[in-house]
Amino acid sequence: MEALRAHDHFPEVRPAPQPAPRKRPLLARPGAERLFIFLARFIIASALVVLVALIGDVAIDGAARLHLDFFLNFPSRKAENAGILAAWTGSLWLLLLTISFALPLGIGAAVYLEEYGKKNRFAKLLELCIANLAGVPSVIYGILGLQVFVRTLGFERSLLSGALTLALLVLPIIIMATREALRTVPKGYREGALALGATKWQTVWTQVLPVALPGIATGCILAFSRAIGETAPLITLGALTYVAQVPDSIFSPFTALPIQAFNWLSRPQTEFHTNAAAAITVLLTFMIALNLIAIVIRAKFQKRQR
Amino acid sequence: MKQRTNLTTLGLSILLGTSCLVTGANPCEASPSAAANVTVDGSSTVFPISEAVAEEFQRANKGIGVTVGVSGTGGGFKKFVAGEVDIVDASRPIKASEIELAQKNGIAFIELPIAYDALSIVVNKKNTWVDSLTTAELKKIWAPESQGKVMKWSDIRAGFPDKPLHLFGPGTDSGTFDYFTDAIVGKEDASRGDYTSSEDDNVIVTGVSGDEGALGYFGVAFYEANKSKLKVVAIDDEKPENGAGPQAPTTENVAQSLYSPLSRPLFIYVRTESLNRPEVAQFVSFYLSNVSSLSSEVGYIPLPDSVYAKVQGRYTAKVAGTLFEGKTTKVGTTLEQLLQSATKG
Numbered sequence: 001m002e003a004l005r006a007h008d009h010f011p012e013v014r015p016a017p018q019p020a021p022r023k024r025p026l027l028a029r030p031g032a033e034r035l036f037i038f039l040a041r042f043i044i045a046s047a048l049v050v051l052v053a054l055i056g057d058v059a060i061d062g063a064a065r066l067h068l069d070f071f072l073n074f075p076s077r078k079a080e081n082a083g084i085l086a087a088w089t090g091s092l093w094l095l096l097l098t099i100s101f102a103l104p105l106g107i108g109a110a111v112y113l114e115e116y117g118k119k120n121r122f123a124k125l126l127e128l129c130i131a132n133l134a135g136v137p138s139v140i141y142g143i144l145g146l147q148v149f150v151r152t153l154g155f156e157r158s159l160l161s162g163a164l165t166l167a168l169l170v171l172p173i174i175i176m177a178t179r180e181a182l183r184t185v186p187k188g189y190r191e192g193a194l195a196l197g198a199t200k201w202q203t204v205w206t207q208v209l210p211v212a213l214p215g216i217a218t219g220c221i222l223a224f225s226r227a228i229g230e231t232a233p234l235i236t237l238g239a240l241t242y243v244a245q246v247p248d249s250i251f252s253p254f255t256a257l258p259i260q261a262f263n264w265l266s267r268p269q270t271e272f273h274t275n276a277a278a279a280i281t282v283l284l285t286f287m288i289a290l291n292l293i294a295i296v297i298r299a300k301f302q303k304r305q306r
Numbered sequence: 307m308k309q310r311t312n313l314t315t316l317g318l319s320i321l322l323g324t325s326c327l328v329t330g331a332n333p334c335e336a337s338p339s340a341a342a343n344v345t346v347d348g349s350s351t352v353f354p355i356s357e358a359v360a361e362e363f364q365r366a367n368k369g370i371g372v373t374v375g376v377s378g379t380g381g382g383f384k385k386f387v388a389g390e391v392d393i394v395d396a397s398r399p400i401k402a403s404e405i406e407l408a409q410k411n412g413i414a415f416i417e418l419p420i421a422y423d424a425l426s427i428v429v430n431k432k433n434t435w436v437d438s439l440t441t442a443e444l445k446k447i448w449a450p451e452s453q454g455k456v457m458k459w460s461d462i463r464a465g466f467p468d469k470p471l472h473l474f475g476p477g478t479d480s481g482t483f484d485y486f487t488d489a490i491v492g493k494e495d496a497s498r499g500d501y502t503s504s505e506d507d508n509v510i511v512t513g514v515s516g517d518e519g520a521l522g523y524f525g526v527a528f529y530e531a532n533k534s535k536l537k538v539v540a541i542d543d544e545k546p547e548n549g550a551g552p553q554a555p556t557t558e559n560v561a562q563s564l565y566s567p568l569s570r571p572l573f574i575y576v577r578t579e580s581l582n583r584p585e586v587a588q589f590v591s592f593y594l595s596n597v598s599s600l601s602s603e604v605g606y607i608p609l610p611d612s613v614y615a616k617v618q619g620r621y622t623a624k625v626a627g628t629l630f631e632g633k634t635t636k637v638g639t640t641l642e643q644l645l646q647s648a649t650k651g
Contacts, residue, residue: 077358077604157375235377238347238385242357242374244364253343253373263376266350266506268531268605273508 062278074244079271090254097163106174134172142236177219181212214301221294231258347375348382348395354604392580397481399630414578421601424526424555425568438540438552453498473501474522527605616645
């Protein structure tokens with residue numbers, strides 16, 4: 001997110017004020033900029049090639065299985081009949097539940113910390129803790145979820161436990177992204193609103209949040225697309241592998257796309273590996289779609305603001 | 307400006323609203339969903355069998371949900387002895403420590419052998435010199451003291467070429483590793499460490515198929531699925547009563563207990579109390595009457611019919627406890643003998 005915005009703040013390249021001395025440092029020589037641009041382009045291109053090759057390879061492997069039945073069937077011992085109905089519905093439920101837990105809580109926490117909370121030492125400590133939490137390996141959240149939600153609160157291995165665990169996992173990311181977005185709102189907006197007699201609440205609600213919204217939305221969608229691809233915490237939590245029912249409540253047992261793909265990959269028969277490739281293609285497409293939405297939201301709101 | 311504000315407010319309130327609706331459901335009323343559920347968890351080796359049975363069972367009995375998880379044999383038993391699942395899939399018998407926990411928690415269980423797996427020794431297709439190995443030679447290859455010493459094929463048997471030996475095997479967390487080390491080296495988890503280990507047996511397939519001097523081991527399903535890429539080695543345990551000469555891991559050899567000591571039984575353990583629920587009893591009965599054909603369909607070796615009859619008898623009589631006295635293997639004793647002595651005693 002930061003990287004995307006960075007170019008807005010770059011100062012304009014100014015011509016060197018004096019004629020260059022005879023022995024110039026390496027990076028100031030005439031060819032240096034061109035070389036740098038070439039290198040940067042090369043690196044971007046190779047990253048893109050790797051990504052496209054990866055997605056293309058998986059898509060080609062899985063293409064044979066990507067038809068409607070694959071989406072409408074439950075898993076089966078016969079690879080050609082096996083499908084991802086339980087997995088994609090499970091993933092979708094997980095995503096929606098995770099969003100509804102993590103989004104209000106995360107944005108609320110960030111607004112409080114950034115707009116209302118006092119900026120004292122405790123706040124600094126809190127910020128440090130949140131940043132640290134964002135770096136905790138996801139499997140640790142799985143262990144936490146298993147103990148707290150599955151065992152102590154007795155939610156069992158249900159969608160609710162899974163979604164709460166994933167919500168914990170993405171909360172720090174959302175809080176950090178939202179705070180970052182709120183910080184980019186110029187102070188003048190707040191001061192202007194307050195000067196016109198708006199209350200703090202009105203200022204935050206009608207001035208600050210709308211301006212920060214593209215940043216918040218981008219950060220949140222990136223966080224949720226991470227949540228949807230997570231396998232480790234769900235496996236630790238004890239999410240199931242074979243489920244032949246579509247979840248009908250938040251207490252339903254569930255499985256998810258990455259778990260299904262992981263299981264198929266570990267099977268001996270190559271037909272199951274094809275299924276895994278198809279499931280991964282679906283997951284990747286879904287994630288790319290989420291990221292596209294993030295970009296669209298961003299573009300739309302930025303245009304409106306100008 | 308105004309329009310934007312309204313839109314944003316609306317969006318945010320919708321998000322907040324939905325979240326309240328969802329969280330509004332009272333978590334204290336957590337109850338299993340309306341459909342009756344049978345919960346199975348445990349070994350990844352046994353998973354394909356339980357998945358196949360669950361699939362057929364649900365086709366025959368609409369309205370009963372069966373869920374199967376994969377948390378490994380050890381992980382499965384952990385949940386089982388805590389009373390969290392009805393049935394556990396196991397690729398080894400229950401351990402003494404797990405029995406202790408079960409007793410402490412008041413969990414009685416019925417042990418039901420359901421199929422055989424044959425650990426297969428595989429080499430590269432280009433390997434022309436080895437068709438069979440004795441268990442003594444296998445021990446020489448895999449024993450901890452061979453580390454750094456048995457490095458070439460010629461170190462295994464005089465007459466083998468002077469080519470480097472590269473070993474591939476499952477990681478130390480796997481039940482396959484436990485069984486193999488116990489059956490071959492003679493001590494559970496005793497193995498040399500300088501081999502390429504992977505929790506994913508497909509990695510072993512790739513490794514062995516791409517290296518002329520390679521040797522590896524895994525469950526027979528992985529050999530069956532990759533027959534075109536690998537060569538299987540017959541094993542001679544030098545005990546004439548188990549069939550003279552080397553034996554390959556074929557269905558017949560395993561069923562007649564000739565592929566010794568590398569055939570291992572696979573189990574399900576059923577919580578006795580869960581059988582009071584009709585859907586669990588129904589599922590276990592269905593399991594026992596269909597596992598013979600379904601297990602061979604997913605790459606395992608069914609038990610002989612006579613053994614299934616004894617297992618069925620054990621289930622009908624609800625005989626609790628284990629035949630294995632908390633040990634990982636009973637190498638040298640067949641399932642039939644074990645079940646026989648249990649009926650007599």
